[in-house]
Amino acid sequence: MIFADKALLPSGWENNVRIEVMDGKIGSVRVGTPAQPGDTRVSAVVAGMPNVHSHAFQRGHSGLTEIRGAGRESFWTWREMMYRFALSVTPEDVGILAEMAYVEMLEAGYTRVGEFHYLHHGAAGTPYENPAELSERIFAAAEHTGIALTHLPVFYAHAGFGPQAPNAGQRRFIHSLDAFVDLVAHCEARRTRPQDRVGFAPHSLRATSAEELDALCTALPGRKIHIHIAEQVKEVEDCLAFYGQRPVEWLFDHAEVNADWCLIHATHLTADETMKIAASKAVAGLCPVTEANLGDGLFPAPEFLAAGGRFAIGTDSNVRIDVAEELRILEYGQRLTARARNVLAREGGSTGRHLFDAASTGGAQALDAPAPQIASGAPADLVALADPLGLGQGDALLDRWIFGRDVAPSDVWAAGVHVVQSGRHIHRDTVQARFAEVLRRVLN
Template structure:
């Protein structure tokens, strides 16, 4: 297969009139297109990693936007999420994940980090196959073609102390030995070249210091993701319990390395910003979900100025869009600081710098290797369609895609498979039909 493009984002920068040759899912040649060869693609980008997803939450996107009698917050939303989670069987969870993964591919993501904590049956008992629900995540990724970094969640407690988990959390819970068994089962499910397995202590609320130490010792060399400092109440509860803020407590009790991804990290002191940046860990930002839940605004400029690494996640999947996440990240910083073009450590295109940072940080967080258009790399590629041809160069194309409205994702290849064509996933119709039926059934209960 050969893809001829007008402009492509290569490791050394933008190049024009390029022919990309793909064989067995791998790029085998990147060279100037021959004279007179017409380009079939306007702009070609490396595929982006979506570093944080709870796929099942796609099933109630937009259905929690009604205020109750009391003030709404993350914590009231969480109770609604628990109620939805308790209704899903394995078939339903897979159908919803497939829909979410179709939409991720259509948005320009070619890998997802699935932060997966829906482990057990609705009554809290383990399935006969303890990895039944994880198997459905792998099945959804395989059916849609999306690369998967699976992150089974260790969830043992209901709060700092620790305190016992509540009834709404009963599908999430594991002891240490049963969790290691789950990881072993998940390793066996990772059958494609694009499949990886890490793990995720859910949060400092749900995994104690002893739990963290045991997990790190038992599961070396894997990607580690953790929710941290997402909510003010979480910070206050951590201080009340330990005398420290969450990020400082984590760094004083665990060796946080570039293998770690700290999800949200919304509420930080200057010192915590510096500690995360110096560690090389990735800050996993989910700006659309963070706005939807009223979490707060990440200290974006300070973190980048300290040399920090960022990546993007769709989290609750209330909206699934790569350009939208990048735009929301930049706009939140503008609203906070009352300036423009904030997430730009260097003069130049804001869109280009946002994309480059999220591309590198997302791939690091998910163990995906270098996301490049180069010989020997997997053919994980995203083609943008620019119908008006108004840009002067590739960077301006990214600016118009992220901050404008006339550029769209037209085609996506994952390991050479042409999964999105003319903006639609090749299996969208059948997957959407199953998804709609599942959600209708759940909402009718």
């Protein structure tokens, strides 16, 4: 049993809450009851946050791309370094890098990850005998660390609009349509835990032709679909030059975009495109830390949310892994633009609570997961927040976690397993040691 001084339930904040965990789910929730001997006592409990967008292997070069070159630095120059790193890792390395990322996600309060996985083949571009060799490493990393997984194998066929032939740095990513559909089937067969899911991800409009996108949607019905779109100004310009339309505009004219879709970044939008995404019930997958790190730009969040748009947060390049930081930068970017405060909150409401609730709901939708909540029958994916000053009351606790510095995750349960204790994952020491060995070898 878990006893929390405060817990955020579907009805709101309640005091003195005992939570029973049974077979990976919440068995019962009792409010206003005293703690019992043997209970795990914590200050406050909230449901775990979904991480809608991750490239786990990129955790390996976090902080290593901050050297300014001779010209203008951008996403496109960063990408060349990422390609070099991607060509240097073995299947075992991929699993270890994912384990490190997932340990840190759980410590941060994420309990489910959407893994946008485009490393598929050997370093020379030759498929492995098992087409899901690297995807299986992702499943194993999720199982070892305890995080729930929505695996999103990525279809990648071209270097740019045209379609352009893939370049040498992309050789580990490339698939034919038939081979990719076979990969998704292998991933589905590998899925053994009830909490795991398999969707798919056309990488982007520049890497997937119109005919291929249509064929994928036809061949893989009923699965969640994630796609990078309108992240960069150059991408928008290239799409306009080839299709005569902007990326989001073209997508809505050529695909049935609905609640099964997650549009990653969607940074550069017209007012009409913003309204179309909101009306479609698709989720905007926002990655504010990575978008800031790469200099992408700012999503038009106030207009989108005012129109009823749904969003989720993701760690993307995993340069930093922190629930509070993603939500804080999302809000702070809007404040800097609007020169105003509490831009994304509802009138009279907590900014932290609104951002937390919206990202939780949108993330669960995009990852085909049950709604994160502390209720009987829900997954026992729980995050305890330490409040050492004892000042947290209701939504103020979330505000102090996201915008302050004295509230932080202390314990995390994933499918009922107490995987983070006193701020550290139970496997951190062994995972971190293996991670360090991989980096020493790859970077040298």
